[in-house]
Amino acid sequence: MLAKRVIPCLDVRDGQVVKGVKFRNHEVIGDIIPLARHYAESGADELVFYDITASSDGRTVDKSWVERVAKEINIPFTVAGGIRSVAQAQELLSKGADKLSINSPALLDPSLIDTLVAEFGQQCIVIGIDSFFNEETGTYEVHQFTGDEEKSRKSAWQTKDWLQEVIKRGAGEIVLNCMNQDGVRKGYDIEQLAALRDYCSVPIIASGGAGEIQHFVDVFNDAKVDGALAASVFHKNVFSIADVKSAMHNNGIVVRPIEP
Amino acid sequence: MRVVIVDTECANLTSVRFAIERLGYSCTVTDDADAIRAAGRVILPGVGTAAAAMRNLQRKQLVDLLKSLEQPVLGICLGMQLMTSHSEEGDVECLGLIPSLTKRLEVGELPLPHMGWNTSVPTNNNPLLKSAEQYCYFVHSYAVAVDEYTIAEAEYGQRFASMIRHNNYFGAQFHPERSGKVGESILREFLEAKLC
Numbered sequence: 001m002l003a004k005r006v007i008p009c010l011d012v013r014d015g016q017v018v019k020g021v022k023f024r025n026h027e028v029i030g031d032i033i034p035l036a037r038h039y040a041e042s043g044a045d046e047l048v049f050y051d052i053t054a055s056s057d058g059r060t061v062d063k064s065w066v067e068r069v070a071k072e073i074n075i076p077f078t079v080a081g082g083i084r085s086v087a088q089a090q091e092l093l094s095k096g097a098d099k100l101s102i103n104s105p106a107l108l109d110p111s112l113i114d115t116l117v118a119e120f121g122q123q124c125i126v127i128g129i130d131s132f133f134n135e136e137t138g139t140y141e142v143h144q145f146t147g148d149e150e151k152s153r154k155s156a157w158q159t160k161d162w163l164q165e166v167i168k169r170g171a172g173e174i175v176l177n178c179m180n181q182d183g184v185r186k187g188y189d190i191e192q193l194a195a196l197r198d199y200c201s202v203p204i205i206a207s208g209g210a211g212e213i214q215h216f217v218d219v220f221n222d223a224k225v226d227g228a229l230a231a232s233v234f235h236k237n238v239f240s241i242a243d244v245k246s247a248m249h250n251n252g253i254v255v256r257p258i259e260p
Numbered sequence: 261m262r263v264v265i266v267d268t269e270c271a272n273l274t275s276v277r278f279a280i281e282r283l284g285y286s287c288t289v290t291d292d293a294d295a296i297r298a299a300g301r302v303i304l305p306g307v308g309t310a311a312a313a314m315r316n317l318q319r320k321q322l323v324d325l326l327k328s329l330e331q332p333v334l335g336i337c338l339g340m341q342l343m344t345s346h347s348e349e350g351d352v353e354c355l356g357l358i359p360s361l362t363k364r365l366e367v368g369e370l371p372l373p374h375m376g377w378n379t380s381v382p383t384n385n386n387p388l389l390k391s392a393e394q395y396c397y398f399v400h401s402y403a404v405a406v407d408e409y410t411i412a413e414a415e416y417g418q419r420f421a422s423m424i425r426h427n428n429y430f431g432a433q434f435h436p437e438r439s440g441k442v443g444e445s446i447l448r449e450f451l452e453a454k455l456c
């Protein structure tokens with residue numbers, strides 16, 4: 001049986017792992033390589049590295065650490081951050097990244113998705129979507145440049161429409177960052193994820209809101225996602241990946257056992 | 261022993277190389293026919309599409325060379341599919357090193373690509389994956405049909421071959437280079453066991 005994935009997310013800024021609340025007020029968590037090694041050894045199914053400033057600064061992710069991560073760990077990892085050309089994508093993949101996650105640059109030029117899929121294959125092109133529930137209008141809005149509070153703003157897209165657009169263009173996987181929940185540890189946005197699951201024919205990864213072990217059980221059982229991303233609960237040792245997988249297993253969710 | 265990774269110009273060459281190096285072996289990524297022929301072990305990696313990868317191999321004039329190898333050869337993911345006779349992906353004739361067929365996964369309502377950790381169950385004559393079912397990391401939308409060359413099976417909407425073998429040619433649909441300790445063990449067996 002295909003296992004549900006537990007995915008620590010490492011926000012990278014200036015070569016270090018940081019964590020913000022609602023995408024803001026970042027604090028330093030630690031160095032990239034020891035954290036990557038720690039998570040790979042303690043049962044993570046995959047890792048995601050976001051260079052959270054790259055898109056909004058108009059520069060690409062500092063790539064020197066990508067190769068060091070690839071050398072170090074024996075599980076897959078995704079790199080995100082300002083990738084807007086075939087050449088940039090080629091460089092990251094050639095350094096050993098397994099997947100690339102595209103967010104703001106795809107909103108600026110959706111044909112980038114088609115180009116990257118044609119060049120590197122669907123399996124390595126992930127689309128990250130920052131989705132914000134607007135209480136006034138009652139709609140889910142796609143936001144861009146969320147790594148920088150000065151530049152963060154909403155796009156013209158509603159989340160459901162953008163999701164279908166990126167899948168039509170060949171996206172191999174979706175990471176849905178539910179912004180209202182990000183960093184506040186109140187649980188994943190199950191309502192939104194469950195609603196969008198029906199529109200998503202590729203794997204979908206929940207992101208934003210994990211605070212308790214039960215939140216993982218709930219998002220897999222109630223929103224039928226393929227994976228769940230979390231950052232601060234793991235960075236701050238609120239609980240371990242082993243704790244999460246044990247609870248998932250006890251609730252009938254298929255997990256990959258942690259290797260001895 | 262010399263380990264050569266065939267330079268298919270595909271994206272995952274580096275992670276395969278690092279995985280071999282983590283096991284303490286040096287290896288070369290090359291499309292040089294003499295180097296490939298002289299290697300103790302040959303790895304054929306690949307991600308992307310079957311048609312593009314076959315075009316690359318033909319352009320590099322590696323097709324006949326790959327068919328003539330006598331040392332153990334391991335195809336990974338698309339590299340395994342290239343070893344079969346034919347792929348439905350682009351309706352392309354492949355290398356025919358293992359007389360199996362690559363078809364689109366029929367998974368009904370399940371998401372595609374098949375992405376993530378799934379169990380691989382070896383047959384009793386699998387020299388690379390010796391323990392019972394093990395979790396391996398998969399990313400693919402096409403798969404090799406189960407037949408007499410299957411040496412491990414997996415299931416996602418349907419049964420498919422997660423590993424195949426014919427003589428000195430081996431294939432793994434999953435990515436051993438990204439499959440944790442299970443993957444490391446498979447690669448170590450491939451490098452160290454007497455396989456043919």
